[in-house]
Amino acid sequence: MDHSSQEFIEFALKKQVLQFGQFKTKAGRLSPYFFNTGLFNDGESLMKLGMFYAKSIESSNIPFDMLYGPAYKGIPLVTSIVIAFASLGRNVPFAFNRKEKKDHGEGGVIIGTPLKGRVLIVDDVISAGTSVNESVNLILEEGAQPSGIAISIDREEKGSGALSAVEEIKATHHLPVCHLTSLKEIMRYIESNTTYTSHMDAMRAYQKEYGIKT
Numbered sequence: 001m002d003h004s005s006q007e008f009i010e011f012a013l014k015k016q017v018l019q020f021g022q023f024k025t026k027a028g029r030l031s032p033y034f035f036n037t038g039l040f041n042d043g044e045s046l047m048k049l050g051m052f053y054a055k056s057i058e059s060s061n062i063p064f065d066m067l068y069g070p071a072y073k074g075i076p077l078v079t080s081i082v083i084a085f086a087s088l089g090r091n092v093p094f095a096f097n098r099k100e101k102k103d104h105g106e107g108g109v110i111i112g113t114p115l116k117g118r119v120l121i122v123d124d125v126i127s128a129g130t131s132v133n134e135s136v137n138l139i140l141e142e143g144a145q146p147s148g149i150a151i152s153i154d155r156e157e158k159g160s161g162a163l164s165a166v167e168e169i170k171a172t173h174h175l176p177v178c179h180l181t182s183l184k185e186i187m188r189y190i191e192s193n194t195t196y197t198s199h200m201d202a203m204r205a206y207q208k209e210y211g212i213k214t
Contacts, residue, residue, distance in 0.1 A: 005181045008052050009189045015045055020199040029210060032202035035153050037124040050080030052180050053150055060178035062148035065117030066093040070135045078122045115139055118147035125153055126165045136173055148175050154182040157210045164212045
């Protein structure tokens with residue numbers, strides 16, 4: 001398996017961002033695993049997470065001029081990533097949005113660098129695709145061009161049809177998506193790690209019922 005993916009999985013397990021058990025998803029499915037980037041909640045974690053993202057974005061070769069993080073989880077993500085890029089010698093502008101438009105002060109919904117050029121969207125996961133659709137529309141309204149999406153995990157689960165949420169986004173907006181890890185890579189990891197192999201049957205059953213064909 002990819003070394004950077006393995007490192008990220010181990011990092012997520014250590015911070016309990018990735019957990020195994022029984023969890024109810026927003027879609028009402030009973031999932032044998034839970035992944036929540038909100039639990040990367042201290043300075044050291046965000047520093048490492050930003051570097052994982054920055055290196056994944058670099059290796060994806062997705063062209064971009066700036067980064068955009070949709071509120072709320074996208075805000076600390078995009079902030080940590082541009083700091084990581086700066087440490088690598090690249091000064092990247094970024095922006096994020098308000099949930100509600102401000103009609104006083106600087107006004108508008110965008111905080112940070114005005115959206116322009118090729119904009120890479122940063123988020124934690126793509127579930128129903130609602131956040132990405134809103135981000136794409138906002139970027140286009142501002143006269144900029146969405147160039148791709150960077151997420152932490154590709155769940156590789158069916159959406160409303162046979163396609164996953166990530167595949168639906170690719171088909172709808174024709175945008176490349178890079179990720180730090182995926183359900184398939186998590187399963188490969190726990191299959192080879194005796195600490196977690198007891199969860200393998202539940203993971204296989206979940207993938208068989210809700211997973212896409214990869």
